[in-house]
Amino acid sequence: MKTLTENRVYNFSPGPATLPEPVMLRVREEFLNYAGLGASIIEISHRSKEFDAVVDGAIALFRELTLLPSDYSVLFVHGGGRMQFAAVPMNLIGRVASKRALYVETDAFSTNAIQDAAPYGQIDVIASSKQTAFDRIPTLPPVPQDAAYLHITTNNTVYGTRWNRFPETGEVPLVGDSTSEILSRVIDYSRFGMVYAGMQKNLGPSGTAIVVIRKDLLGKPLPYTPPLLNYATLEKNNSMLNTPSTFNIYVAGLVLGWIKEQGGIAAVEGRNNQKAKLLYDCIDGSQFYKGVAQPEHRSAMNVTFKLPSEELTDQFVKKANKEGLYALKGYRSVGGIRASLYNAMPIEGAEALAAFMKDFERAAG
Numbered sequence: 001m002k003t004l005t006e007n008r009v010y011n012f013s014p015g016p017a018t019l020p021e022p023v024m025l026r027v028r029e030e031f032l033n034y035a036g037l038g039a040s041i042i043e044i045s046h047r048s049k050e051f052d053a054v055v056d057g058a059i060a061l062f063r064e065l066t067l068l069p070s071d072y073s074v075l076f077v078h079g080g081g082r083m084q085f086a087a088v089p090m091n092l093i094g095r096v097a098s099k100r101a102l103y104v105e106t107d108a109f110s111t112n113a114i115q116d117a118a119p120y121g122q123i124d125v126i127a128s129s130k131q132t133a134f135d136r137i138p139t140l141p142p143v144p145q146d147a148a149y150l151h152i153t154t155n156n157t158v159y160g161t162r163w164n165r166f167p168e169t170g171e172v173p174l175v176g177d178s179t180s181e182i183l184s185r186v187i188d189y190s191r192f193g194m195v196y197a198g199m200q201k202n203l204g205p206s207g208t209a210i211v212v213i214r215k216d217l218l219g220k221p222l223p224y225t226p227p228l229l230n231y232a233t234l235e236k237n238n239s240m241l242n243t244p245s246t247f248n249i250y251v252a253g254l255v256l257g258w259i260k261e262q263g264g265i266a267a268v269e270g271r272n273n274q275k276a277k278l279l280y281d282c283i284d285g286s287q288f289y290k291g292v293a294q295p296e297h298r299s300a301m302n303v304t305f306k307l308p309s310e311e312l313t314d315q316f317v318k319k320a321n322k323e324g325l326y327a328l329k330g331y332r333s334v335g336g337i338r339a340s341l342y343n344a345m346p347i348e349g350a351e352a353l354a355a356f357m358k359d360f361e362r363a364a365g
């Protein structure tokens with residue numbers, strides 16, 4: 001591993017987010033001359049054998065790291081996380097004649113998912129934590145078995161909650177938006193019909209998403225589904241029906257390689273828990289900071305908390321920024337502080353923030 005580049009901050013941005021430094025250095029190193037071709041990865045054909053190797057290598061690494069069962073396909077798709085909010089119903093809701101799908105509302109992104117799905121069928125929100133300002137994962141009623149799928153957001157980026165136990169859905173496929181936590185903890189993919197994630201939080205640059213889908217769910221799209229949103233068509237074309245973001249897939253492949261070097265997902269998860277604990281311990285040991293999420297539903301990726309006043313919050317953000325702790329301002333509708341601790345955030349970054357929190361409390365509290 002190379003040494004740290006000078007002038008890089010600890011970047012707590014919710015997304016696009018910090019990427020592993022060795023990956024960034026590797027990108028820089030081979031940017032003008034990929035694999036000895038004398039051309040950049042962004043200058044060569046997506047139909048070349050070199051780029052085929054990039055896509056196939058990234059998918060193979062994803063399968064290896066997640067122990068993905070063989071009856072699932074892995075796709076790279078355009079449009080980031082949100083494009084899937086429409087693509088999911090377009091591909092899956094036609095599985096039942098009633099075109100009924102179930103959603104759980106847990107955050108701003110799940111609300112968008114519900115809105116974007118509405119034109120395509122009967123969208124029923126079977127549970128919501130809106131009443132308690134999204135501070136928890138709600139309890140689910142028994143899942144109606146006549147639905148095409150149940151959609152959840154496995155980690156809620158804005159309020160900082162996550163599903164620690166995934167719901168029992170019987171025969172109804174579970175669909176998870178894991179944009180803000182993909183590859184951050186060990187997940188049994190066989191519990192899901194589909195998992196998707198925009199790349200820009202744990203996997204690479206923005207604008208592309210990864211889709212993991214059980215093969216029997218492919219091939220029943222609504223009639224007007226565009227080819228570029230049709231998962232079966234994309235699968236047949238190895239995610240290259242048209243030109244994909246070749247750069248994004250290349251970076252994702254490097255990030256997957258980095259996760260493997262770190263010891264795999266379980267090892268990364270252990271460090272993620274350590275990082276989150278540093279901050280949650282700080283919050284729990286203080287009268288000054290107040291956590292936004294209920295302790296049993298806390299996210300390891302997005303740590304949210306409030307200070308006694310907006311003025312102190314502003315001071316906290318500004319002072320932290322001066323000390324190289326970047327992008328800590330909470331989401332506009334929540335306020336307070338949000339520290340995003342994605343895979344690439346080193347433990348030292350969480351330690352530095354915890355120390356800063358203690359100092360700030362001592363000076364202000």
Ligand SMILES: *Cc1c(COP(=O)(O)O)cnc(C)c1O
Pocket residue numbers: 015079080081082083109153155156157177178179180198199200206207
């Ligand atoms: C960031 C995020 C999105 C949106 O991703 P885009 O690529 O900007 O569309 C969707 N869902 C969740 C859970 C997110 O955190």
